[in-house]
Amino acid sequence: DTAVSQTPKYLVTQMGNDKSIKCEQNLGHDTMYWYKQDSKKFLKIMFSYNNKELIINETVPNRFSPKSPDKAHLNLHINSLELGDSAVYFCASSVRGAYEQYFGPGTRLTVT
């Protein structure tokens, strides 16, 4: 039983392409997040949705657009990929107010 799942696990693509990463959680949580982990392992929040409403939107280029079709899913679409977008992207979920987040296995994005 996978609690937070992400697809794909690996994504290799060329500069300028558009790609999406999908995230699903079966924990019944109402809040979901996207994090970016760079090559130095630094983990930074990008977005958060609570019941399909955007509640955290950090300073992220407009090329990144999250979409939450329902509270169990949060997808990340990236337009015009750049070399600097190469990183591991983690999805997480929580119950709002519970303060502990459950992470997915990550998607390693490589832009060439």
Add this chain to the structure above:
Amino acid sequence: AQSVTQLGSHVSVSEGALVLLRCNYSSSVPPYLFWYVQYPNQGLQLLLKYTSAATLVKGINGFEAEFKKSETSFHLTKPSAHMSDAAEYFCAVTAVGNFNKFYFGSGTKLNVKP
């Protein structure tokens, strides 16, 4: 504003030795603090959390951490290291009313020598 500083990007201990991973936080409001562990090619797993109850918090796999407000610290310890503890450890801070926005430290890679 909140932030976390983890001293030592790499820590190496012998199997059976004490593990001490350091975390200092900065927060203008009462913090909630967390330790997460990341095994190679995996997501982060919650080890333990401090949310303003007992200052000494016990977590999984024999780890514990103590919240010390006077020192703004939340160091992670384990009395006896096991080979399976080798991983990357992240300290994180958030606060009430912060929309669950976590600020993570830069991580400490723990190496356990046989």
